[in-house]
Amino acid sequence: MAWARERSAAAGLSGTFPPPPRRPEPFFCIFGCTSAHLPPVSALLRCFSGILAGSLPIAKPASWLPPSMPGYQTKQESIAVAGVADLVIRSLLDKQQYYDPLGEADRMGISSAMWPLFGLLWPSGAHLAARMAARPVDITERVLEIGCGLGLASLVGHRRGADMTASDCHPMAASFLAENVRLNGLAPMKYRHGHWSATAPEQDAAEGASPASAYVHGHFDLIIGSDLLYERDANASLAHFIGRHASPTVEVWIVDPDRGNRPAFNRQMAEQGFLMREEKLDRAASPGVEAYKGRLLVYRWAAPMPPAPALH
Ligand SMILES: C[S@@+](CC[C@H](N)C(=O)[O-])C[C@H]1O[C@@H](n2cnc3c(N)ncnc32)[C@H](O)[C@@H]1O
Numbered sequence: 001m002a003w004a005r006e007r008s009a010a011a012g013l014s015g016t017f018p019p020p021p022r023r024p025e026p027f028f029c030i031f032g033c034t035s036a037h038l039p040p041v042s043a044l045l046r047c048f049s050g051i052l053a054g055s056l057p058i059a060k061p062a063s064w065l066p067p068s069m070p071g072y073q074t075k076q077e078s079i080a081v082a083g084v085a086d087l088v089i090r091s092l093l094d095k096q097q098y099y100d101p102l103g104e105a106d107r108m109g110i111s112s113a114m115w116p117l118f119g120l121l122w123p124s125g126a127h128l129a130a131r132m133a134a135r136p137v138d139i140t141e142r143v144l145e146i147g148c149g150l151g152l153a154s155l156v157g158h159r160r161g162a163d164m165t166a167s168d169c170h171p172m173a174a175s176f177l178a179e180n181v182r183l184n185g186l187a188p189m190k191y192r193h194g195h196w197s198a199t200a201p202e203q204d205a206a207e208g209a210s211p212a213s214a215y216v217h218g219h220f221d222l223i224i225g226s227d228l229l230y231e232r233d234a235n236a237s238l239a240h241f242i243g244r245h246a247s248p249t250v251e252v253w254i255v256d257p258d259r260g261n262r263p264a265f266n267r268q269m270a271e272q273g274f275l276m277r278e279e280k281l282d283r284a285a286s287p288g289v290e291a292y293k294g295r296l297l298v299y300r301w302a303a304p305m306p307p308a309p310a311l312h
Pocket of ligand 1: 117118119120121122123124125126146147148149150151167168169170194195196197198225226227228
């Protein structure tokens, strides 16, 4: 198919490690399009790569092989987010990519199967980005995205003028975010390492070894995240992390594709003192768009709270 040829022309292979996958996964865009369901050019969701991206009035990279992305395959697409102009996003080609020559990810407990998750666009991330596109910007608010992956929602907020901080635990997340900031011609955006599963002593030790400014610290008025509940979290690390960084008037938005761990997370958030309301985001399949099942979870403190001590 023509679109597949275009996409493969746009995919940048830099370096020889690891070898290219024998059979790439079908194209999967944030709205659930697959190679079998890709919409025509006129469709609302213009999820095309390579050649089409070049036709958009957005800065194109000087090279398909940026030096900061060696050793794995990527693709570049123009991503439509309801309510705002399209974004150009560089992502991993597929979920078979893996590159951890220094064992950094491994040391953080990120297995080879989990390694590529940060570098793909997920349907829940598209919903979160659309919410950020619709939210009035208040420049006095600090907004934190946790487990941002490629940070689509952060990019939307940042481009609209919000005070965004994107965070993740993945060693490559910062590079991809910087690349996508550059591709969209945006001013630099804040990125902080934010590993919610690290124990407090581990976090303290890591912070002692690096400048505090490299880590998520302080309190935020809006904390957002999407598709974060796919692993069991017996220690309630995520809920604690959110609680530590929540301002007294915080609103927390988590978009979740009905993961089985959601009820446990709700309980853990309640134990932290949060009240929750939820909004179903279910949508039926339509031409070019796959069905979505999930919900937006919105948390606020049940009672006015003094902020917890910041991590610094
Ligand atoms: C399924 S991806 C979702 C990415 C993005 N939020 C989206 O919706 O497109 C999950 C993300 O959570 C991050 N993550 C997983 N466990 C984490 C942890 N303990 N601390 C920080 N980030 C974590 C992963 O690195 C990955 O970027």
